[in-house]
Amino acid sequence: MQKVFSKGAVLAGAMLWAATAQAELVLDEAWLRAVPPVSPSMAGYVTVTNTGDAAVVITGARSDFAGHVMLHDMSMQEDGTRAMRHLHEVMVPAGGSVSFAPGGMHLMLMHLSRVPAEGERASLCLELRNDTSVCADFTVSRTSPFEA
């Protein structure tokens, strides 16, 4: 479980409280799909819960081992095919949660400088519209470590 942190260096106490009171994001069940070391990309999954009293907008993601991370959505088409769509933002409503999960919304990590190995915990941050970010350690696993 990780909470939101401001990118800014120092803020007045009252301002910091105000900012965090509006946006309390909690990241759970964060994992990356383990892939072969020669893979050019991998997918990340996480549940984002907003315990604050204002909606939060996720605008992107970053990691030190991925040159580029995109928010993607996978959806089933009428003809039975699955199509990938780039999302420019994802809103997490106040008191609500959003799941990035296999077969649906996910984080697509590209231009990997290295491929984290199965069993590793790799840090990845979600970037928010209000110039803050929230980070978590993602467990690298072949299948979801959170499924029963």
Next chain:
Amino acid sequence: MRKLPYILSLLVLILLAGCDKPESDLPVNTRLGGEFSLTDQDGKPFSQDNLKGQVSILFFGYTHCPDICPAVLARVAQVYRNLDEAGLADRVQPVFITFDPERDTAEHLKEYLPWFKAEMVGLTGSLAEIRQVAEQYGVVFIKGDEEENYLFTHSDYIYLLDDQARVRKLYPADFNIDEVAADAESLL
């Protein structure tokens, strides 16, 4: 007449001996499959004939696919490993056919597939050859517009083939691992 019970017992034993491996009740799908010509990860020609004599778990995808394809690869590999633990994998062959021959060369497939630890065969070929086999299996794939890091819109069924390379069952991408293993076993 005293010999009759013995004769009947013998007949029953002979009949039971022929029933030690129940026939699979999976119907043959005559609309899917057929002759094709592709190249395996060693650069060798691979045709429908290479599928005969074993049960195949065949599926399509591409290695630059971040979400569904690695999940399907991992699940098929798990089916194989479960059958291997039961001593049944020597006549079961997972087969991965790419629809991205531009990036999924034989050399790349040879580097990529062993990680899944399932003795997987990887097949590539010309775009025309792949289009043909995809059509035979009812697979749709549409390349994205991106110049770089292009993705595909695609169908993602998994096919269970018997030892005559006939399609016997289709599964969705989130198939039940135990179901596929049991179905494969029924065809051995």
